[in-house]
């Protein structure tokens with residue numbers, strides 16, 4: 001039998017039982033939708049991670065803080081500005097190191113403006129931070145070490161923040177009030193530096209020299225150190241060096257210095273998406289199994305119902321493999337119908353997830369092909385038994401069947 | 403054309419065994435129109451099924467055109483059913499989900515004939531049996547007599563040498579039965595060999611020779627008076 005004839009006969013047979021076909025394929029549809037979701041979340045998560053690495057900065061970056069897990073908080077004596085210079089001098093593994101003093105919910109406004117102040121996250125740091133985080137500037141410049149030394153009242157605005165304060169896009173060179181302290185805008189970053197951070201918080205960032213921020217917030221506390229190691233391999237060494245030097249310089253401290261590399265941080269996120277993938281993967285497997293058994297059941301019913309028809313087909317010249325092929329084709333076609341609805345469902349679901357999690361919706365042609373491949377496979381596996389049963393009939397006995 | 407020697411068919415084993423055919427030996431010549439009669443359970447259908455390679459005999463020899471059929475494998479038997487025989491059944495056995503054109507085409511699909519030629523031949527045959535105007539209708543929409551015409555068209559599509567009919571008029575009223583027999587006479591006139599099982603003496607009269615079965619054996623043979 002020719003493939004075109006097989007397809008046409010299969011189509012005519014399935015169309016005769018439309019409702020039955022659609023109900024049977026429901027399980028397959030759910031399973032395939034789950035498969036699509038797994039792939040989309042997997043790929044979407046991976047894409048986010050990759051873009052995080054690019055956007056958050058170097059894969060060599062790391063972070064030194066106190067042990068938040070134990071409820072510790074940094075004090076004035078935890079990190080000193082001098083520590084940074086000393087670590088950079090003593091550790092060959094550390095390339096750059098930036099202290100960070102940050103303030104949350106800091107009101108920033110334009111002078112003489114009636115508009116409400118914008119609440120932002122103020123990050124006081126040194127130019128080294130630009131090596132840690134990827135902060136492409138749309139205009140102006142980042143502040144220099146000289147600005148830090150001079151306690152310069154300058155600020156670099158995040159693209160989103162600049163747009164809110166200066167909708168006309170003329171922020172550069174303007175004055176803003178940071179909690180009533182005037183500062184000059186010397187740079188604006190490109191909009192939205194990180195999708196992940198953007199999704200998790202509505203924060204808008206303003207970067208300023210740490211010396212200025214400490215004055216402004218009236219604090220000497222440095223919250224963390226963000227650094228970059230000389231090479232990817234040197235990251236653990238850099239972290240160890242930092243902790244050793246800090247412990248030596250602050251022997252009386254009660255906090256535990258902790259380091260985390262960018263890679264470890266990403267691994268945590270990866271683990272979370274991995275767990276999600278696993279759960280949905282299990283759902284996919286169960287749904288496909290249940291759906292496959294459903295297809296097998298309906299095919300067994302069809303084989304019994306059509307026993308005389310099978311006898312007739314054999315009487316007019318169908319060989320056993322023609323019968324096998326025909327019923328296998330019907331099982332696969334059923335699963336492909338399920339696969340089609342599953343792809344629609346899965347694509348919709350993946351799009352929704354992408355929309356709310358701000359992930360790129362990743363449904364590629366390959367995902368769709370994979371889904372249909374899965375569906376065909378399920379059809380072949382669960383159609384084999386009913387089809388081989390149909391093919392095993394003796395023509396005379398099948399024709400006698402009532 | 404057809405020669406059987408000591409043909410025997412036994413269903414089941416041991417005490418439950420049923421002897422459906424018991425040592426049947428006979429010959430059917432090319433172009434002959436033979437009717438098979440006998441009481442229910444006498445083995446008529448079994449005989450026809452063995453002739454049509456729908457099942458194998460338990461013992462005995464079956465020669466089709468001097469070729470030993472029992473030596474053939476399954477696929478070769480399927481090929482014989484496809485090329486040499488046309489079947490007509492009491493219950494028509496049409497596929498209800500496909501239109502009658504597709505039903506008639508069916509044997510050609512398994513023969514691998516190209517679609518265009520298939521449609522042409524099926525259309526011509528349906529026109530010949532008087533259904534040329536209903537090609538797209540599905541079997542359930544047709545009367546019994548019309549369905550049997552479709553089945554005859556299907557039996558003829560591969561231009562078979564032998565027509566095997568198991569009570570072809572069993573489900574039809576007498577007027578329709580005679581119309582169907584008219585078609586059979588045409589096929590006979592074309593030189594086809596016909597073996598037809600029937601319960602009705604006035605249908606058997608259309609044949610040249612009548613074989614009377616009883617308990618799986620041919621007990622009487624008569625040459626039809628018609």
Ligand SMILES: Nc1ncnc2c1ncn2[C@@H]1O[C@H](COP(=O)(O)OP(=O)(O)OP(=O)(O)O)[C@@H](O)[C@H]1O
Pocket residue numbers: 397413414420421422440441442443444445446447448449
């Ligand atoms: N598959 C089978 N298994 C067991 N016995 C069978 C089988 N097929 C037929 N028989 C038996 O073989 C015998 C002959 O059956 P067959 O169908 O050939 O009779 P028939 O002459 O065609 O009868 P009818 O006029 O009722 O159609 C019957 O006793 C029947 O019960």
Ligand SMILES: [Mg+2]
Pocket residue numbers: 446447448568
């Ligand atoms: Mg019978």
